[in-house]
Amino acid sequence: MSATFVADPSVVPAQKRRPPEAPSALSVIGRELFGTLPRAIGTAIFAVPIAYLAWRVLDWAVLGTVWRADGVEQCKIAAGACWSVIAARFRIILFGLYPYEDQWRSVLASLVIVVVAFLSCLPAFWTARRIIVCWAVGFAAYLVLMYGGILGLDKVTTDRWGGLSLTLFVFAAQTVIGMPLAILLMIARRSQIFVIAKLSAGLIDLLRAIPLLAILFTAAVVAPLALPEMLQGDKLTRVVIGYALFFAAYQAEIIRGGMQGVSEGQAEAARVLGLGKWQTLFYISLPQAFHKALPATVSQFAIAFKETSIITIVGFFDILASGHAAYGADEWYPYFREVYIFIGMIYFVTVFSLSRYGAFLERRTKNARA
Numbered sequence: 001m002s003a004t005f006v007a008d009p010s011v012v013p014a015q016k017r018r019p020p021e022a023p024s025a026l027s028v029i030g031r032e033l034f035g036t037l038p039r040a041i042g043t044a045i046f047a048v049p050i051a052y053l054a055w056r057v058l059d060w061a062v063l064g065t066v067w068r069a070d071g072v073e074q075c076k077i078a079a080g081a082c083w084s085v086i087a088a089r090f091r092i093i094l095f096g097l098y099p100y101e102d103q104w105r106s107v108l109a110s111l112v113i114v115v116v117a118f119l120s121c122l123p124a125f126w127t128a129r130r131i132i133v134c135w136a137v138g139f140a141a142y143l144v145l146m147y148g149g150i151l152g153l154d155k156v157t158t159d160r161w162g163g164l165s166l167t168l169f170v171f172a173a174q175t176v177i178g179m180p181l182a183i184l185l186m187i188a189r190r191s192q193i194f195v196i197a198k199l200s201a202g203l204i205d206l207l208r209a210i211p212l213l214a215i216l217f218t219a220a221v222v223a224p225l226a227l228p229e230m231l232q233g234d235k236l237t238r239v240v241i242g243y244a245l246f247f248a249a250y251q252a253e254i255i256r257g258g259m260q261g262v263s264e265g266q267a268e269a270a271r272v273l274g275l276g277k278w279q280t281l282f283y284i285s286l287p288q289a290f291h292k293a294l295p296a297t298v299s300q301f302a303i304a305f306k307e308t309s310i311i312t313i314v315g316f317f318d319i320l321a322s323g324h325a326a327y328g329a330d331e332w333y334p335y336f337r338e339v340y341i342f343i344g345m346i347y348f349v350t351v352f353s354l355s356r357y358g359a360f361l362e363r364r365t366k367n368a369r370a
Helices: 025-034 037-063 084-095 100-120 128-147 163-189 194-209 212-226 235-260 264-272 277-292 294-314 319-326 330-369
Strands: none
Touching: 025 037, 084 100, 084 163, 084 319, 084 330, 100 128, 100 163, 128 163, 163 194, 163 235, 163 294, 163 319, 194 235, 212 235, 212 294, 235 277, 235 294, 264 277, 277 294, 294 319, 294 330, 319 330
16 A cells, blocks of 8 residues: 655745745834834924924925025025025136136046046956056146146146135045055055065054144145255145145055955965966955955045045135135125035035945945855
8 A cells, every 4th residue: 555645835845935025115114113102102203303304404495595696685585595606606616716717627627537537437447557547648638727838728826726626636636646655555564574564664653643734734834944946846746745645544554454354375376376476466465455445445535535625724725715715705605504515515426426436346346256
Protein backbone atom coordinates (compact mmCIF):
# COMPACT_ATOMS: atom_id res chain seq x y z
CA MET A 1 0.00 0.00 0.00
CA SER A 2 1.52 3.29 -1.05
CA ALA A 3 1.01 6.52 0.81
CA THR A 4 0.23 9.73 -1.01
CA PHE A 5 1.53 12.95 0.47
CA VAL A 6 -0.23 16.19 -0.37
CA ALA A 7 1.86 19.32 0.08
CA ASP A 8 0.36 21.93 2.30
CA PRO A 9 -0.18 25.00 0.06
CA SER A 10 0.36 27.28 3.05
CA VAL A 11 3.95 26.06 3.37
CA VAL A 12 6.06 27.87 0.79
CA PRO A 13 9.75 27.06 0.32
CA ALA A 14 12.04 29.74 1.74
CA GLN A 15 13.63 30.47 -1.62
CA LYS A 16 10.17 31.20 -3.14
CA ARG A 17 8.84 33.42 -0.38
CA ARG A 18 8.38 37.02 -1.40
CA PRO A 19 9.84 39.61 0.96
CA PRO A 20 7.28 41.64 2.83
CA GLU A 21 6.32 44.83 1.10
CA ALA A 22 7.76 47.98 2.60
CA PRO A 23 5.13 50.26 4.12
CA SER A 24 4.32 53.40 2.17
CA ALA A 25 5.63 56.76 3.26
CA LEU A 26 2.13 57.98 4.11
CA SER A 27 1.46 55.00 6.38
CA VAL A 28 4.79 55.51 8.18
CA ILE A 29 4.07 59.23 8.68
CA GLY A 30 0.56 58.48 9.88
CA ARG A 31 1.80 55.86 12.34
CA GLU A 32 4.54 58.14 13.70
CA LEU A 33 2.29 61.18 14.05
CA PHE A 34 -1.06 59.64 15.04
CA GLY A 35 -0.29 56.01 15.93
CA THR A 36 -1.04 56.45 19.63
CA LEU A 37 -3.06 58.92 21.66
CA PRO A 38 -0.01 60.74 23.11
CA ARG A 39 1.47 61.08 19.63
CA ALA A 40 -1.80 62.45 18.26
CA ILE A 41 -2.01 65.00 21.10
CA GLY A 42 1.62 66.03 20.60
CA THR A 43 1.07 66.42 16.86
CA ALA A 44 -1.99 68.58 17.43
CA ILE A 45 -0.15 70.77 19.95
CA PHE A 46 2.81 71.44 17.68
CA ALA A 47 0.89 71.53 14.39
CA VAL A 48 -0.95 74.74 15.23
CA PRO A 49 2.09 77.02 15.82
CA ILE A 50 3.97 75.41 12.92
CA ALA A 51 1.02 76.00 10.58
CA TYR A 52 0.74 79.59 11.82
CA LEU A 53 4.43 80.27 11.19
CA ALA A 54 4.23 78.62 7.76
CA TRP A 55 1.28 80.84 6.84
CA ARG A 56 3.09 83.97 8.01
CA VAL A 57 6.17 83.09 5.96
CA LEU A 58 4.03 82.29 2.90
CA ASP A 59 2.10 85.53 3.27
CA TRP A 60 5.31 87.58 3.64
CA ALA A 61 7.36 85.85 0.97
CA VAL A 62 4.73 85.19 -1.73
CA LEU A 63 1.23 86.55 -1.23
CA GLY A 64 1.88 90.09 -0.05
CA THR A 65 5.05 90.80 -1.96
CA VAL A 66 6.10 93.34 -4.54
CA TRP A 67 7.83 91.54 -7.39
CA ARG A 68 8.44 94.46 -9.73
CA ALA A 69 8.47 98.13 -8.86
CA ASP A 70 9.66 101.31 -10.52
CA GLY A 71 10.91 102.61 -7.20
CA VAL A 72 11.00 101.97 -3.50
CA GLU A 73 7.71 103.81 -2.87
CA GLN A 74 5.59 100.79 -3.88
CA CYS A 75 7.48 98.62 -1.42
CA LYS A 76 6.71 100.95 1.47
CA ILE A 77 2.99 100.25 1.21
CA ALA A 78 3.37 96.49 0.69
CA ALA A 79 2.61 94.08 3.53
CA GLY A 80 5.15 91.49 2.47
CA ALA A 81 8.60 91.23 0.98
CA CYS A 82 9.99 93.61 -1.60
CA TRP A 83 11.68 91.34 -4.13
CA SER A 84 12.03 94.25 -6.51
CA VAL A 85 15.21 95.14 -4.60
CA ILE A 86 16.81 92.15 -6.37
CA ALA A 87 15.76 93.41 -9.78
CA ALA A 88 16.93 96.92 -8.95
CA ARG A 89 20.28 96.00 -7.38
CA PHE A 90 21.21 92.64 -8.91
CA ARG A 91 24.16 94.09 -10.81
CA ILE A 92 25.85 95.11 -7.56
CA ILE A 93 25.05 91.74 -5.95
CA LEU A 94 26.41 89.67 -8.83
CA PHE A 95 29.24 91.87 -10.12
CA GLY A 96 30.38 94.02 -7.20
CA LEU A 97 32.85 96.71 -8.25
CA TYR A 98 33.41 95.31 -11.73
CA PRO A 99 33.02 98.05 -14.38
CA TYR A 100 29.43 98.38 -15.53
CA GLU A 101 30.14 98.34 -19.25
CA ASP A 102 32.27 95.16 -18.94
CA GLN A 103 29.98 93.12 -16.71
CA TRP A 104 29.21 90.80 -19.61
CA ARG A 105 32.76 89.56 -19.18
CA SER A 106 32.02 88.65 -15.57
CA VAL A 107 28.93 86.72 -16.69
CA LEU A 108 30.92 84.74 -19.25
CA ALA A 109 33.72 84.09 -16.74
CA SER A 110 31.22 82.70 -14.23
CA LEU A 111 29.70 80.50 -16.93
CA VAL A 112 33.17 79.20 -17.80
CA ILE A 113 33.74 78.07 -14.19
CA VAL A 114 30.29 76.45 -14.03
CA VAL A 115 30.73 74.64 -17.36
CA VAL A 116 34.21 73.38 -16.43
CA ALA A 117 32.92 72.14 -13.07
CA PHE A 118 30.02 70.38 -14.83
CA LEU A 119 32.35 68.72 -17.34
CA SER A 120 34.59 67.58 -14.49
CA CYS A 121 31.61 65.74 -12.99
CA LEU A 122 31.07 63.67 -16.14
CA PRO A 123 32.68 60.20 -16.11
CA ALA A 124 34.04 60.83 -19.62
CA PHE A 125 36.43 63.42 -18.15
CA TRP A 126 37.70 61.24 -15.30
CA THR A 127 41.24 60.93 -16.59
CA ALA A 128 44.22 62.94 -15.41
CA ARG A 129 44.96 64.37 -18.85
CA ARG A 130 41.39 65.46 -19.58
CA ILE A 131 40.88 66.98 -16.14
CA ILE A 132 44.16 68.93 -16.36
CA VAL A 133 43.41 70.20 -19.87
CA CYS A 134 39.83 71.09 -18.95
CA TRP A 135 40.78 73.14 -15.89
CA ALA A 136 43.83 74.72 -17.55
CA VAL A 137 41.73 75.95 -20.48
CA GLY A 138 38.95 77.02 -18.13
CA PHE A 139 41.20 79.07 -15.85
CA ALA A 140 42.95 80.63 -18.85
CA ALA A 141 39.60 81.67 -20.32
CA TYR A 142 38.45 83.01 -16.95
CA LEU A 143 41.58 85.13 -16.47
CA VAL A 144 41.41 86.50 -20.02
CA LEU A 145 37.79 87.52 -19.55
CA MET A 146 38.14 88.96 -16.05
CA TYR A 147 41.59 90.56 -16.24
CA GLY A 148 41.66 91.51 -19.89
CA GLY A 149 44.58 93.44 -21.30
CA ILE A 150 44.57 91.34 -24.49
CA LEU A 151 42.21 90.70 -27.42
CA GLY A 152 41.00 94.29 -27.18
CA LEU A 153 39.66 93.85 -23.65
CA ASP A 154 40.27 96.61 -21.12
CA LYS A 155 42.43 95.64 -18.14
CA VAL A 156 40.50 95.20 -14.89
CA THR A 157 42.74 94.64 -11.88
CA THR A 158 41.82 92.04 -9.27
CA ASP A 159 40.94 94.65 -6.64
CA ARG A 160 37.89 95.50 -8.79
CA TRP A 161 36.74 91.91 -9.17
CA GLY A 162 33.70 91.06 -7.12
CA GLY A 163 30.35 89.40 -6.76
CA LEU A 164 29.52 85.87 -7.83
CA SER A 165 32.39 85.55 -10.29
CA LEU A 166 34.96 86.22 -7.54
CA THR A 167 33.28 83.74 -5.18
CA LEU A 168 33.29 81.02 -7.85
CA PHE A 169 36.92 81.72 -8.74
CA VAL A 170 38.15 81.52 -5.14
CA PHE A 171 36.24 78.28 -4.56
CA ALA A 172 37.40 76.65 -7.80
CA ALA A 173 41.01 77.79 -7.43
CA GLN A 174 41.41 76.66 -3.83
CA THR A 175 39.97 73.21 -4.55
CA VAL A 176 41.87 72.65 -7.80
CA ILE A 177 45.15 73.69 -6.16
CA GLY A 178 44.35 72.21 -2.76
CA MET A 179 43.35 68.69 -3.84
CA PRO A 180 46.73 67.76 -5.42
CA LEU A 181 48.47 69.37 -2.44
CA ALA A 182 46.32 67.27 -0.11
CA ILE A 183 47.33 64.07 -1.91
CA LEU A 184 51.02 65.05 -1.76
CA LEU A 185 50.78 65.87 1.95
CA MET A 186 49.03 62.56 2.63
CA ILE A 187 51.67 60.61 0.73
CA ALA A 188 54.45 62.49 2.53
CA ARG A 189 52.87 61.86 5.93
CA ARG A 190 52.70 58.11 5.21
CA SER A 191 56.28 58.07 3.92
CA GLN A 192 58.78 55.58 5.36
CA ILE A 193 61.36 58.39 5.49
CA PHE A 194 61.19 59.77 9.03
CA VAL A 195 62.09 63.39 8.20
CA ILE A 196 59.59 63.71 5.36
CA ALA A 197 56.80 62.13 7.42
CA LYS A 198 57.43 64.41 10.42
CA LEU A 199 57.73 67.58 8.33
CA SER A 200 54.49 66.80 6.53
CA ALA A 201 52.71 65.99 9.80
CA GLY A 202 54.00 69.22 11.35
CA LEU A 203 52.83 71.32 8.40
CA ILE A 204 49.38 69.71 8.43
CA ASP A 205 48.98 70.18 12.19
CA LEU A 206 50.19 73.78 11.96
CA LEU A 207 47.73 74.71 9.20
CA ARG A 208 44.87 72.97 11.01
CA ALA A 209 45.71 74.76 14.26
CA ILE A 210 45.67 78.26 12.74
CA PRO A 211 42.28 79.87 12.00
CA LEU A 212 41.57 80.46 8.31
CA LEU A 213 41.17 84.18 8.95
CA ALA A 214 44.70 84.36 10.38
CA ILE A 215 46.07 82.57 7.31
CA LEU A 216 44.29 85.03 5.01
CA PHE A 217 45.57 88.02 6.96
CA THR A 218 49.08 86.60 6.76
CA ALA A 219 48.77 86.12 3.00
CA ALA A 220 47.21 89.52 2.37
CA VAL A 221 49.07 91.77 4.85
CA VAL A 222 52.12 90.06 6.38
CA ALA A 223 53.52 88.27 3.33
CA PRO A 224 54.31 91.49 1.39
CA LEU A 225 56.35 92.70 4.39
CA ALA A 226 58.36 89.48 4.61
CA LEU A 227 58.89 88.68 0.92
CA PRO A 228 60.98 90.51 -1.66
CA GLU A 229 58.98 92.49 -4.20
CA MET A 230 59.57 90.01 -7.02
CA LEU A 231 58.02 87.20 -4.94
CA GLN A 232 55.05 89.09 -3.51
CA GLY A 233 52.72 88.53 -6.43
CA ASP A 234 49.14 89.67 -6.61
CA LYS A 235 47.09 90.01 -3.43
CA LEU A 236 44.33 87.75 -4.73
CA THR A 237 46.91 85.12 -5.71
CA ARG A 238 48.38 85.10 -2.20
CA VAL A 239 44.93 84.81 -0.63
CA VAL A 240 43.95 81.93 -2.93
CA ILE A 241 47.18 80.11 -2.01
CA GLY A 242 46.30 80.61 1.67
CA TYR A 243 42.86 79.12 1.04
CA ALA A 244 44.40 76.20 -0.86
CA LEU A 245 46.88 75.40 1.93
CA PHE A 246 44.11 75.43 4.53
CA PHE A 247 41.92 73.21 2.34
CA ALA A 248 44.82 70.83 1.63
CA ALA A 249 45.63 70.34 5.31
CA TYR A 250 42.11 69.18 6.16
CA GLN A 251 41.63 67.19 2.97
CA ALA A 252 44.94 65.38 3.50
CA GLU A 253 43.68 64.04 6.82
CA ILE A 254 40.38 63.03 5.23
CA ILE A 255 42.17 61.05 2.53
CA ARG A 256 44.55 59.54 5.10
CA GLY A 257 41.56 58.33 7.07
CA GLY A 258 40.23 56.69 3.90
CA MET A 259 43.62 55.09 3.27
CA GLN A 260 43.58 53.53 6.73
CA GLY A 261 40.31 51.83 5.80
CA VAL A 262 41.88 50.11 2.79
CA SER A 263 42.96 46.57 3.57
CA GLU A 264 46.67 45.76 3.36
CA GLY A 265 45.70 42.72 1.36
CA GLN A 266 44.85 45.01 -1.55
CA ALA A 267 48.44 46.23 -1.80
CA GLU A 268 49.80 42.69 -1.39
CA ALA A 269 47.55 41.43 -4.19
CA ALA A 270 48.71 44.29 -6.40
CA ARG A 271 52.35 43.40 -5.78
CA VAL A 272 51.61 39.77 -6.62
CA LEU A 273 50.17 40.95 -9.94
CA GLY A 274 53.38 42.84 -10.66
CA LEU A 275 52.26 46.40 -9.96
CA GLY A 276 54.83 48.81 -8.59
CA LYS A 277 54.52 50.98 -5.48
CA TRP A 278 53.17 54.04 -7.26
CA GLN A 279 50.88 52.03 -9.52
CA THR A 280 49.43 50.34 -6.46
CA LEU A 281 48.90 53.70 -4.80
CA PHE A 282 47.20 55.48 -7.71
CA TYR A 283 45.27 52.56 -9.23
CA ILE A 284 44.36 50.48 -6.17
CA SER A 285 44.64 52.32 -2.86
CA LEU A 286 43.70 55.94 -3.68
CA PRO A 287 40.43 55.15 -5.52
CA GLN A 288 39.26 53.04 -2.60
CA ALA A 289 40.39 55.68 -0.12
CA PHE A 290 38.41 58.36 -1.97
CA HIS A 291 35.36 56.11 -1.96
CA LYS A 292 35.58 55.58 1.79
CA ALA A 293 36.25 59.30 2.39
CA LEU A 294 33.60 60.52 -0.05
CA PRO A 295 31.04 61.83 2.50
CA ALA A 296 33.72 63.77 4.39
CA THR A 297 35.17 65.07 1.11
CA VAL A 298 31.80 66.37 -0.06
CA SER A 299 31.34 68.08 3.32
CA GLN A 300 34.79 69.64 2.97
CA PHE A 301 33.89 71.01 -0.46
CA ALA A 302 30.69 72.51 0.94
CA ILE A 303 32.60 74.11 3.82
CA ALA A 304 35.19 75.47 1.39
CA PHE A 305 32.49 77.13 -0.71
CA LYS A 306 30.85 78.77 2.29
CA GLU A 307 34.18 79.95 3.68
CA THR A 308 34.83 82.00 0.54
CA SER A 309 32.75 84.71 2.24
CA ILE A 310 35.64 85.37 4.66
CA ILE A 311 37.57 86.97 1.80
CA THR A 312 35.60 90.17 2.33
CA ILE A 313 37.48 90.76 5.60
CA VAL A 314 40.78 91.12 3.75
CA GLY A 315 39.41 93.69 1.32
CA PHE A 316 37.71 91.78 -1.50
CA PHE A 317 34.16 92.35 -2.71
CA ASP A 318 32.69 88.84 -2.80
CA ILE A 319 28.98 88.17 -3.24
CA LEU A 320 28.24 88.70 0.47
CA ALA A 321 29.97 92.09 0.55
CA SER A 322 28.27 92.99 -2.72
CA GLY A 323 24.91 92.14 -1.17
CA HIS A 324 25.67 94.45 1.75
CA ALA A 325 26.47 97.25 -0.70
CA ALA A 326 23.28 96.54 -2.65
CA TYR A 327 20.97 97.49 0.21
CA GLY A 328 23.40 100.03 1.68
CA ALA A 329 21.65 102.82 -0.18
CA ASP A 330 19.23 104.64 2.12
CA GLU A 331 16.06 103.86 0.16
CA TRP A 332 16.71 100.09 -0.01
CA TYR A 333 18.07 99.56 3.50
CA PRO A 334 14.79 98.23 5.03
CA TYR A 335 14.84 95.33 2.55
CA PHE A 336 18.11 93.70 3.56
CA ARG A 337 16.30 90.44 4.38
CA GLU A 338 15.35 89.91 0.75
CA VAL A 339 18.94 90.48 -0.36
CA TYR A 340 20.36 87.98 2.12
CA ILE A 341 17.66 85.41 1.29
CA PHE A 342 18.61 85.72 -2.39
CA ILE A 343 22.31 85.25 -1.58
CA GLY A 344 21.47 82.40 0.77
CA MET A 345 19.60 80.65 -2.04
CA ILE A 346 22.73 80.85 -4.22
CA TYR A 347 24.75 79.19 -1.45
CA PHE A 348 22.00 76.63 -0.87
CA VAL A 349 21.70 75.64 -4.54
CA THR A 350 25.48 75.20 -4.81
CA VAL A 351 25.88 73.18 -1.61
CA PHE A 352 22.77 71.09 -2.33
CA SER A 353 24.11 70.30 -5.81
CA LEU A 354 27.40 69.18 -4.25
CA SER A 355 25.59 66.89 -1.84
CA ARG A 356 23.45 65.37 -4.62
CA TYR A 357 26.53 64.78 -6.75
CA GLY A 358 28.21 63.11 -3.78
CA ALA A 359 25.19 60.81 -3.42
CA PHE A 360 25.41 60.01 -7.14
CA LEU A 361 29.08 59.08 -6.79
CA GLU A 362 28.30 56.82 -3.82
CA ARG A 363 25.61 55.01 -5.79
CA ARG A 364 27.86 54.68 -8.84
CA THR A 365 30.78 53.23 -6.92
CA LYS A 366 28.49 50.91 -4.96
CA ASN A 367 26.90 49.58 -8.16
CA ALA A 368 30.32 49.19 -9.77
CA ARG A 369 31.56 47.10 -6.84
CA ALA A 370 28.37 45.01 -6.87
